[in-house]
Amino acid sequence: MSEWWKNAVIYQIYPRSFMDSDGDGMGDIPGIEKRLDYLKDLGIDIIWLSPVYKSPNVDNGYDISDYRDIQEEFGTLADMEHLIGEIHRRGMRILMDLVVNHTSDQHPWFIEARKSKDNPKRDYYIWRDPNPDGSLPNNWESHFSGSVWQLDEQTGQYYLHIFSAGQPDLNWENPEVREEVKDIARFWLDKGVDGFRMDVINFISKVPGLPSVPGAKGLVRGNMFYMNGPRVHEYLHELNEDVFSKYDIMTVGETPSVTPEIAHQYVDADRGELSMVFQFEHINTDIRGTRWQLRPWTVKEFKSIISKWQKALGDKGWNSVYLSNHDQPRSVSRYGNDDRYLLESAKMLCTMDMTLRGTPYVYQGEELGMTNVRFDDISSYQDVESLGMYRDYKAKGVPMHDIMELVYCRGRDSARTPMQWDGSEYAGFSTSRPWLDVNPNHTWLNAEKEAADPDSVLSFYRSMIAFRKKHPVIVDGSFREWFEDHDRIFAYEREDDDERMFVLLNFSATKFTIIMPEELDIPSMELAVSNIGRKELGGNIISVYPYEAFVLVKRK
Numbered sequence: 245m246s247e248w249w250k251n252a253v254i255y256q257i258y259p260r261s262f263m264d265s266d267g268d269g270m271g272d273i274p275g276i277e278k279r280l281d282y283l284k285d286l287g288i289d290i291i292w293l294s295p296v297y298k299s300p301n302v303d304n305g306y307d308i309s310d311y312r313d314i315q316e317e318f319g320t321l322a323d324m325e326h327l328i329g330e331i332h333r334r335g336m337r338i339l340m341d342l343v344v345n346h347t348s349d350q351h352p353w354f355i356e357a358r359k360s361k362d363n364p365k366r367d368y369y370i371w372r373d374p375n376p377d378g379s380l381p382n383n384w385e386s387h388f389s390g391s392v393w394q395l396d397e398q399t400g401q402y403y404l405h406i407f408s409a410g411q412p413d414l415n416w417e418n419p420e421v422r423e424e425v426k427d428i429a430r431f432w433l434d435k436g437v438d439g440f441r442m443d444v445i446n447f448i449s450k451v452p453g454l455p456s457v458p459g460a461k462g463l464v465r466g467n468m469f470y471m472n473g474p475r476v477h478e479y480l481h482e483l484n485e486d487v488f489s490k491y492d493i494m495t496v497g498e499t500p501s502v503t504p505e506i507a508h509q510y511v512d513a514d515r516g517e518l519s520m521v522f523q524f525e526h527i528n529t530d531i532r533g534t535r536w537q538l539r540p541w542t543v544k545e546f547k548s549i550i551s552k553w554q555k556a557l558g559d560k561g562w563n564s565v566y567l568s569n570h571d572q573p574r575s576v577s578r579y580g581n582d583d584r585y586l587l588e589s590a591k592m593l594c595t596m597d598m599t600l601r602g603t604p605y606v607y608q609g610e611e612l613g614m615t616n617v618r619f620d621d622i623s624s625y626q627d628v629e630s631l632g633m634y635r636d637y638k639a640k641g642v643p644m645h646d647i648m649e650l651v652y653c654r655g656r657d658s659a660r661t662p663m664q665w666d667g668s669e670y671a672g673f674s675t676s677r678p679w680l681d682v683n684p685n686h687t688w689l690n691a692e693k694e695a696a697d698p699d700s701v702l703s704f705y706r707s708m709i710a711f712r713k714k715h716p717v718i719v720d721g722s723f724r725e726w727f728e729d730h731d732r733i734f735a736y737e738r739e740d741d742d743e744r745m746f747v748l749l750n751f752s753a754t755k756f757t758i759i760m761p762e763e764l765d766i767p768s769m770e771l772a773v774s775n776i777g778r779k780e781l782g783g784n785i786i787s788v789y790p791y792e793a794f795v796l797v798k799r800k
């Protein structure tokens with residue numbers, strides 16, 4: 245089967261914030277359809293749609309109550325079928341988000357399951373009696389604050405929810421559950437979708453007995469007992485054998501806590517599991533443990549992780565390349581400089597994404613250089629995770645100023661403010677006040693303005709995506725890092741039989757001079773990309789400007 249996904253550029257749409265077609269302040273499927281030409285024009289090959297299924301929206305669609313129907317606010321199943329057709333008509337492909345570690349507590353399976361201990365659906369989920377002393381079954385902390393256990397009054401047992409109580413975990417040990425998942429996948433594949441992004445797919449197999457984390461005081465993350473668990477590969481292989489391998493599709497697993505060694509087990513072609521995974525190591529370089537525990541970020545650590553993955557999943561396996569999504573702060577605010585060097589740094593990050601080996605993902609608005617937002621009051625925020633932290637930290641007496649800073653720099657709503665199409669009141673996203681307010685900077689940072697400006701971030705993305713497609717060395721070539729010890733620049737060389745490419749990225753606001761090693765033979769190379777409008781490099785001694793990025797090429 246062809247590996248079309250290796251050459252592709254993928255664009256993630258967060259449907260509630262992309263485009264509203266009916267003026268209710270909520271993005272929808274007909275809205276997405278209206279903007280398909282924008283994506284085609286950008287050079288996008290594949291669209292990944294965050295969940296659009298029926299959902300009570302405890303976690304914005306990541307809590308699904310019907311996998312075969314569409315959330316009313318987003319449209320109908322017929323709208324979705326039409327969208328799939330329109331995407332294909334433009335020569336693009338579409339991935340759906342398959343969220344099957346858990347369902348919504350409003351899913352008919354769970355409604356049945358909680359009715360009685362002997363209900364036929366009971367074993368679709370994970371239940372435990374309280375301990376004899378009345379304490380919780382174990383000490384695991386939910387990702388969204390509090391315990392992972394919720395007491396179900398009716399039957400007197402607890403059910404497991406790694407995320408919110410509205411997201412009970414499915415019991416994958418039950419073969420009926422696995423058959424249900426296969427049926428859901430077939431339902432969408434038969435409608436023509438081209439694959440899946442699989443939500444926290446490495447959480448599906450729990451260590452038997454669900455042991456407490458030893459030696460911990462209070463609630464702690466039980467990661468080691470459910471991430472990359474004992475049967476996860478068996479389950480994924482089964483899914484692949486029975487379903488995925490029968491279609492020409494791609495799959496990308498969302499897999500927090502994987503090392504390259506673990507990732508190989510998910511993505512190597514001979515394993516028959518997934519096409520690629522999202523690893524989290526490079527985006528966890530400014531946190532410890534959970535997203536709310538900050539630590540200083542350094543270029544050196546960040547680039548060493550990226551290099552490690554480039555080398556490890558080069559010839560065998562495959563990388564995904566991403567800096568942001570609907571769960572992460574805006575990339576330019578996090579790794580660039582969203583103030584004085586917004587333009588330069590957004591383009592620098594784009595240069596990196598489009599020249600690494602792997603499939604690059606652009607998260608909606610990233611191509612405009614959209615930034616984090618700072619709303620004054622917590623009441624403007626909607627994210628279940630941020631609000632959970634807010635309640636917890638407030639109860640613990642953490643100063644309000646510190647809590648709000650965490651919301652600003654780490655909260656997920658920064659990535660979820662509506663897409664900035666133009667400078668009008670609701671950013672051209674909607675004709676009424678959106679479910680989450682627009683970022684006030686939409687008056688000057690928006691797609692309409694950027695489309696008309698050859699020097700904009702948007703224009704740069706368009707040209708970099710086109711550049712990537714013209715240079716197969718980016719997809720197939722080897723990767724070699726240069727200046728490993730430099731604490732501001734990330735530099736690397738890509739090479740195949742036809743071409744040699746050298747990329748230099750300044751991750752700082754500092755200007756400095758570097759001397760290029762003779763071995764690189766810089767004077768023989770041609771300047772192909774510059775994010776600051778450079779016309780030439782000069783010789784081997786180069787003045788590097790703040791957040792500068794350039795790419796040099798040489799045909800062999």
Ligand code: TEU
Nearest residue numbers: 303306343387407443444500535571629
């Ligand atoms: O995310 C899972 C995940 O590991 C995190 O990125 C998550 O956002 C949380 O911050 C962990 O601290 C996936 C989805 O992408 C996310 O939107 C969902 O909320 C979550 O799973 C549950 O479905």
